[in-house]
Structure formats: C-alpha cells, structure tokens
Amino acid sequence: MNGMRYSSALLVGVVTILIHFSVFAAEDHKIEFVDSMWDGKTIPPEQQCPTRGAGVNPHTPKLKISDLPAGTKYLLMIITDENYGGKGDHGIFRLKIPSGAKEIIFPRIYQLKKEMPAGVTIEKANAWHSWVGVRAGHYLAPCSGGRGNNYYSDIIFYGEGDKKLGGAYIDWGRY
Numbered sequence: 001m002n003g004m005r006y007s008s009a010l011l012v013g014v015v016t017i018l019i020h021f022s023v024f025a026a027e028d029h030k031i032e033f034v035d036s037m038w039d040g041k042t043i044p045p046e047q048q049c050p051t052r053g054a055g056v057n058p059h060t061p062k063l064k065i066s067d068l069p070a071g072t073k074y075l076l077m078i079i080t081d082e083n084y085g086g087k088g089d090h091g092i093f094r095l096k097i098p099s100g101a102k103e104i105i106f107p108r109i110y111q112l113k114k115e116m117p118a119g120v121t122i123e124k125a126n127a128w129h130s131w132v133g134v135r136a137g138h139y140l141a142p143c144s145g146g147r148g149n150n151y152y153s154d155i156i157f158y159g160e161g162d163k164k165l166g167g168a169y170i171d172w173g174r175y
C-alpha cells in the first residue's frame with residue numbers, strides 16, 4: 001500500500017513538473033534588436049527625446065520577434081518608462097501578424113511622424129501627445145533628461161477573439 005502511495009505521489013509530481021515546463025516553454029519567445037545602435041543597456045543619444053535637445057527624429061528600435069505562439073493574430077508593443085508615468089505612457093502599438101507566421105519584424109515608429117508603418121496601428125498614443133514638443137507623433141522617445149530611467153517594452157501576443165496567448169519583455173536601456 002505504501003508503495004502505491006509513493007508511486008501515485010511521484011506520478012503527480014512528474015505530471016506537475018511537465019505541465020510547469022510546458023507553460024514556461026510557451027512563454028519563451030525571443031526578442032532581439034535589429035538595429036545595432038540598441039544594446040538594452042543605454043538609450044542611444046540619437047533616440048532620445050528631441051524636446052531635451054537630443055535626437056532629431058527618434059524612433060523605437062526595430063525588433064525581431066521569434067517563436068510566435070501558434071494562432072497569433074496580432075501583438076501589442078507597450079512602451080514604458082519604469083521610473084515615471086504609467087504602463088504604456090510612451091505609446092501602445094498593435095502589429096497585425098500574417099497567418100501562420102513564426103517570426104515577425106516590428107518596424108520602427110518615429111516620434112515626429114503621424115503615419116504608422118504598414119500593419120501597425122495605434123492602440124494608445126503617448127500620454128504627453130498634447131504637449132507642444134511631442135504633439136507631432138504618437139510615440140514618445142525616452143525623455144527623462146538623463147536621470148537614469150529604465151525604458152522597456154512588453155510584447156503581448158493575441159489570437160482569435162482577442163485571446164491572450166502569452167507575452168515577452170525587452171529592456172531598451174537607461175537614459
């Protein structure tokens with residue numbers, strides 16, 4: 001009888017571990033910078049907010065996103081300053097995913113352009129879009145004035161019926 005309890009407990013433990021690793025693997029998406037100027041540690045000077053006298057026409061990093069979950073219809077890129085404001089205050093953008101795609105390039109979004117790249121729509125304009133210096137676009141480049149704030153984006157994958165399929169995260173760097 002004790003041997004049977006031990007076997008049952010062992011089986012439950014193994015099944016639990018397998019389920020845990022299956023869920024973890026589903027969340028294991030690869031995101032990498034396509035632009036060599038981005039390193040995830042420091043925001044490049046030319047990609048900082050022009051209202052601070054930095055970049056002339058800053059843009060988001062171009063990102064290669066691999067291992068998309070099966071059935072992904074679109075993804076959201078949520079751009080955040082971890083130290084100031086709220087989640088997505090630098091903009092939230094939707095990218096339509098071609099049917100069956102396993103990887104996608106999220107194109108650059110320029111701060112001083114109102115036009116979005118092909119396949120990209122605005123989910124939420126940056127929180128400061130009404131300020132004179134950032135009014136032109138819907139994305140706000142890192143704009144802390146060099147206080148060391150950390151900027152990042154969450155990438156959230158959605159399927160049919162807006163079902164959340166998973167997510168990933170990439171640090172852009174500090175400024």
